[in-house]
Amino acid sequence: MTDTSALSSATHTSTTQTVPGAPVEVSAGLQQPGPYFGEYGGRFVPESLIAALDELTAAWEAAKADPAFGLELSDLHRTYTGRPSIITEVPRFAAHAGGARIILKREDLNHTGSHKINNVLGQALLTKRIGKTRVIAETGAGQHGVATATAAALFGMDCVIYMGEVDTERQALNVARMRLLGAEVVAVTSGSRTLKDAINDAMRDWVTNVETTNYIFGTVAGPHPFPAMVRDLQRIIGDEAREQVIELTGSLPSAVAACVGGGSNAMGIFTAFIDDPEVALYGYEAAGDGADTPRHAATITKGRPGVLHGARSYLLQDEDGQTVESHSISAGLDYPGVGPEHAWLADIGRANYRPITDAQAMNALRLLSRTEGIIPAIESAHALAGALELGKELGPESVILVNLSGRGDKDMTTAGTYFDLLDAGAEQQ
Amino acid sequence: MSGASSSTSPVAARISQRRDDGTGALVGYLPIGFPDLDTSIEAAVALVENGVDILELGLPYSDPVMDGPVIQAAAQQSLANGFKLRHAFDAVRAVKERVSAPVLLMTYWNPIIQFGVDSFADQLQAAGGAGLITPDLVPDEATGWLAASDRTGLDRVFLAAPSSSETRLRRTAEVSRGFVYAVSTMGITGARADVDRAARGLVGRLRDVGVDGESAFTCVGIGISTGKQVREVLGYADGAIVGSALVAALAEGGVSAVAACAAGLSEGTAPVGADDAIAAVADVAREGSVSA
Numbered sequence: 001m002t003d004t005s006a007l008s009s010a011t012h013t014s015t016t017q018t019v020p021g022a023p024v025e026v027s028a029g030l031q032q033p034g035p036y037f038g039e040y041g042g043r044f045v046p047e048s049l050i051a052a053l054d055e056l057t058a059a060w061e062a063a064k065a066d067p068a069f070g071l072e073l074s075d076l077h078r079t080y081t082g083r084p085s086i087i088t089e090v091p092r093f094a095a096h097a098g099g100a101r102i103i104l105k106r107e108d109l110n111h112t113g114s115h116k117i118n119n120v121l122g123q124a125l126l127t128k129r130i131g132k133t134r135v136i137a138e139t140g141a142g143q144h145g146v147a148t149a150t151a152a153a154l155f156g157m158d159c160v161i162y163m164g165e166v167d168t169e170r171q172a173l174n175v176a177r178m179r180l181l182g183a184e185v186v187a188v189t190s191g192s193r194t195l196k197d198a199i200n201d202a203m204r205d206w207v208t209n210v211e212t213t214n215y216i217f218g219t220v221a222g223p224h225p226f227p228a229m230v231r232d233l234q235r236i237i238g239d240e241a242r243e244q245v246i247e248l249t250g251s252l253p254s255a256v257a258a259c260v261g262g263g264s265n266a267m268g269i270f271t272a273f274i275d276d277p278e279v280a281l282y283g284y285e286a287a288g289d290g291a292d293t294p295r296h297a298a299t300i301t302k303g304r305p306g307v308l309h310g311a312r313s314y315l316l317q318d319e320d321g322q323t324v325e326s327h328s329i330s331a332g333l334d335y336p337g338v339g340p341e342h343a344w345l346a347d348i349g350r351a352n353y354r355p356i357t358d359a360q361a362m363n364a365l366r367l368l369s370r371t372e373g374i375i376p377a378i379e380s381a382h383a384l385a386g387a388l389e390l391g392k393e394l395g396p397e398s399v400i401l402v403n404l405s406g407r408g409d410k411d412m413t414t415a416g417t418y419f420d421l422l423d424a425g426a427e428q429q
Numbered sequence: 430m431s432g433a434s435s436s437t438s439p440v441a442a443r444i445s446q447r448r449d450d451g452t453g454a455l456v457g458y459l460p461i462g463f464p465d466l467d468t469s470i471e472a473a474v475a476l477v478e479n480g481v482d483i484l485e486l487g488l489p490y491s492d493p494v495m496d497g498p499v500i501q502a503a504a505q506q507s508l509a510n511g512f513k514l515r516h517a518f519d520a521v522r523a524v525k526e527r528v529s530a531p532v533l534l535m536t537y538w539n540p541i542i543q544f545g546v547d548s549f550a551d552q553l554q555a556a557g558g559a560g561l562i563t564p565d566l567v568p569d570e571a572t573g574w575l576a577a578s579d580r581t582g583l584d585r586v587f588l589a590a591p592s593s594s595e596t597r598l599r600r601t602a603e604v605s606r607g608f609v610y611a612v613s614t615m616g617i618t619g620a621r622a623d624v625d626r627a628a629r630g631l632v633g634r635l636r637d638v639g640v641d642g643e644s645a646f647t648c649v650g651i652g653i654s655t656g657k658q659v660r661e662v663l664g665y666a667d668g669a670i671v672g673s674a675l676v677a678a679l680a681e682g683g684v685s686a687v688a689a690c691a692a693g694l695s696e697g698t699a700p701v702g703a704d705d706a707i708a709a710v711a712d713v714a715r716e717g718s719v720s721a
């Protein structure tokens with residue numbers, strides 16, 4: 001790695017010529033600075049939040065331009081997160097994918113067990129920079145909550161995590177982790193009692209306590225600057241992987257695959273390849289019982305444009321614009337919205353978004369466990385299931401880079417029940 | 430030109446009239462369809478009969494980020510009972526048949542986008558509605574609504590916050606019509622013991638950018654639950670907006686309770702000097718504002 005800064009976007013080693021030290025030419029490629037991605041994005045929030053969003057935008061622009069900030073963050077990633085994360089080729093798994101080569105980017109090996117830490121450490125450093133002492137966050141699977149509670153412990157900040165009551169039940173271990181780390185976990189009982197309602201309550205907290213509090217948003221959705229800022233903080237995944245895959249195979253991958261909840265791990269791995277037209281980009285949405293049933297979270301596949309949580313994007317909604325509840329076996333993908341940059345990439349055809357059912361994801365989860373000894377998060381298993389399909393489509397000459405966004409430890413209760421692995425006797429005692 | 434100063438707005442006209450009385454306007458909020466459509470209409474009429482000058486009827490929405498628990502719960506119940514957007518026009522029409530007070534709708538923005546901004550404006554106007562209060566639409570994102578409201582003459586009430594910059598306050602004052610909605614605390618809706626001091630400062634800053642209280646108006650909302658607070662607010666602002674206290678009264682005691690609550694609140698709009706009336710205000714209102 002030539003990496004000196006975690007935020008460097010000039011790490012491309014082939015196909016694009018970058019002059020070292022030259023400013024990144026955003027307008028030359030598809031990467032957008034926000035607040036708009038085509039007709040998506042923006043800031044549909046109460047006026048009370050505009051000043052805080054302006055402050056955050058300015059602080060982020062200044063931090064991004066400050067080499068000291070980039071160095072501090074990459075130092076943290078090296079000594080705390082465990083970056084760069086490795087890539088692992090998985091031939092025994094790939095044998096089930098029409099013989100395509102499959103390479104995993106191992107975000108599951110990061111401290112706290114997922115890609116969420118990449119974003120959180122950046123935003124926590126930013127919180128310090130703007131002088132706020134309290135952080136709040138929403139969480140679905142609990143991974144973003146755990147990462148935020150971790151950063152708050154590391155930096156000595158007060159921390160409150162909002163989590164839908166339904167999710168506190170299905171991800172009970174992560175609730176215990178957050179509490180152990182010193183965070184207060186608020187079980188949200190309004191609305192559908194899942195991630196979308198946790199975001200509502202976190203926004204309400206922020207509106208009320210904006211003078212002392214920074215909202216560490218967990219994905220590339222929400223009002224500007226979150227979609228662009230979270231992407232910038234996650235792009236390290238793709239920046240590393242692009243070099244690693246080229247080093248391993250001698251060329252760019254044929255396709256990049258990632259699961260899409262709000263879309264941060266997907267934007268994180270897509271961004272480095274976005275101006276490589278020969279690399280196909282695939283985002284896999286949670287189709288729950290099936291995209292053609294009422295129980296799914298396939299926002300781009302089945303939704304239509306609207307406004308939720310401060311941005312215009314695709315959205316699962318009824319004819320009146322009321323948000324429809326989403327369903328997925330994976331708490332981290334159980335969200336009726338999606339980041340605005342994905343909406344735009346879908347519309348212009350740069351990225352493809354496809355549905356993966358609960359059953360497909362769980363089969364891929366078991367297959368990777370049994371063939372490679374790697375237990376993925378159920379979220380990430382959606383990308384793995386996608387790669388199994390894609391390999392058969394693209395053929396044995398293809399190389400598919402999959403973002404393994406997290407590890408499966410948090411999902412053992414769900415998987416144990418799903419596959420009937422729990423000792424019935426032990427359970428009954 | 431400054432919409433907040435439009436002389437064609439019935440909302441502005443009503444505020445102006447109350448200012449001429451030596452006081453200010455009481456704006457009362459209730460969600461449509463809570464506890465059911467008919468009762469919400471009865472309750473709205475009862476507000477006006479008990480001294481509310483301007484009605485603010487809320488469109489129930491699945492993700493109301495600006496609302497506290499009382500209003501959230503009411504909106505959720507209304508949706509569970511089958512509230513649809515078209516019921517908003519029915520409600521406005523039914524209320525306007527019985528009272529002359531102007532009726533504004535308070536709505537989050539996505540339902541309006543999905544309905545179509547232009548057709549929503551047309552149907553609201555046809556139903557006799559005065560305009561929209563838009564808690565999650567800032568003027569920066571409002572191009573379509575600015576055009577639709579200019580075409581129809583509907584009021585457009587935008588929010589101003591203590592944290593808003595002077596540039597933003599100026600822009601908000603410029604594009605608002607009817608009044609500017611000054612958020613009195615940095616928080617969400619919900620009854621509070623004290624109306625935040627920040628409100629006074631914010632109204633002062635709005636005065637500095639042209640919301641002068643004679644041709645353009647500012648109403649203070651969020652946190653008001655007693656007649657005494659209404660009176661305090663009207664000491665420096667042109668109107669006082671009350672929501673959660675009324676919704677809580679309706680939830681607990683039905684139409685008669687919400688009527689009593691409104692009567693208590695409206696004593697705070699008695700012209701200054703009517704001290705006898707004021708003395709009783711705090712007690713009456715405290716009874717009404719069960720969630721204070």
Ligand SMILES: Cc1ncc(COP(=O)(O)O)c(C=O)c1O
Nearest residue numbers: 143261262263264265332379406
């Ligand atoms: C392991 C893992 N992958 C993916 C996601 C989905 O989020 P995003 O789409 O923002 O990457 C989550 C969210 O909790 C997660 O924990």
